Amino acid sequence: MASARVNPNSISYTAAVGACGKVGQWRRALSLLSSMREAELEPEATPYGYAISACEKGGRWQQALSLISEMGELRLEASFVVYTCGVRACGRYGPWQQALSLLCGMGGVAVEADLVAYKEVIDACEYGQQWQHAPVLVREFGSAAFFTMSDRWSLCSAQVSTSKALEHVPV
Numbered sequence: 001m002a003s004a005r006v007n008p009n010s011i012s013y014t015a016a017v018g019a020c021g022k023v024g025q026w027r028r029a030l031s032l033l034s035s036m037r038e039a040e041l042e043p044e045a046t047p048y049g050y051a052i053s054a055c056e057k058g059g060r061w062q063q064a065l066s067l068i069s070e071m072g073e074l075r076l077e078a079s080f081v082v083y084t085c086g087v088r089a090c091g092r093y094g095p096w097q098q099a100l101s102l103l104c105g106m107g108g109v110a111v112e113a114d115l116v117a118y119k120e121v122i123d124a125c126e127y128g129q130q131w132q133h134a135p136v137l138v139r140e141f142g143s144a145a146f147f148t149m150s151d152r153w154s155l156c157s158a159q160v161s162t163s164k165a166l167e168h169v170p171v
Contacts, residue, residue, distance in 0.1 A: 008035075008039065010036070013035070014046050014047045014050070017033065018047070020054045021051065021057075022053075023054075025054055026058035029050060029051040029055070030051060032051075033048070033051050045071065045077055045079070048067055048070070048082070052064045052082050052086060053085050055085075055089060056089035061093045064090070065098065065102075068082065080117065084120065086102050087117050088120045090124060091123050096121075099125075103121045
């Protein structure tokens with residue numbers, strides 16, 4: 001019996017990149033994105049988002065930022081989830097300034113930062129021992145009308161835990 005060859009399409013590539021994103025297989029996700037380009041398939045935001053998630057899980061903040069930049073060049077709309085993955089990757093594995101820069105850049109592309117993005121940037125400031133930025137973020141976050149009182153409380157709790165953690169840092 002002759003074996004049938006099925007040509008991959010955008011749907012199959014997106015599914016494969018999504019699977020890689022769930023388990024942090026960033027190399028494979030980037031390879032699949034590259035294969036999509038070689039196959040001259042129309043670029044879409046979803047597989048990019050999955051690849052950015054894979055990079056975030058794999059601690060590859062540079063690759064996550066590169067993909068976000070590439071999305072802009074291709075005029076693909078990045079969601080707040082994409083930006084939050086980038087913020088998280090920078091905050092946990094890269095320089096805190098990059099996380100803050102991404103958060104600030106969200107407004108420039110009509111993406112509203114959510115509670116998770118702000119908390120990730122505060123965590124990034126904590127990791128980078130830059131606690132002095134946390135109050136500014138809390139004030140900015142607190143002025144956003146669409147956040148609930150519970151959201152504001154959660155963010156303030158993150159700031160307090162950051163401040164308490166820094167009390168034990170030798171000066």
